[in-house]
Amino acid sequence: MGTAILIAGSGDPERIALTDEVLALGAEPAVAEQAAAEADFIVLALQLGNTAAFPLRRCTASSSSTR
Known part of the structure; x- marks a missing residue:
């Protein structure tokens, strides 16, 4: 079992599929x-x-950082 890696852009995930x-x-x-x-x-x-567009509030306190 490996590590799950998600990659995101500012729009539809299909735009970054390639x-x-x-x-x-x-x-x-x-x-x-x-x-x-x-x-x-x-x-x-x-x-x-x-x-400012990144949904940082959705991150838990243990995984968010401003460093």
């Missing part, structure tokens, strides 16, 4: 809300101006 197949082999495309709700660990890679 990226998933090529660059993130084994990751499952998901909506951001699902990825945030199910994550034990979150890595954000987004433009600084877009951080």
Whole structure:
């Protein structure tokens, strides 16, 4: 049994399906809300101006960090 990896973008998961197949082999495309709700660990890679759009409130206190 491996680790489940969810990858999300700002829109429909189908928009990143090709990226998933090529660059993130084994990751499952998901909506951001699902990825945030199910994550034990979150890595954000987004433009600084877009951080307000991430659903951080859906993360539990134990897995959210501002570091």
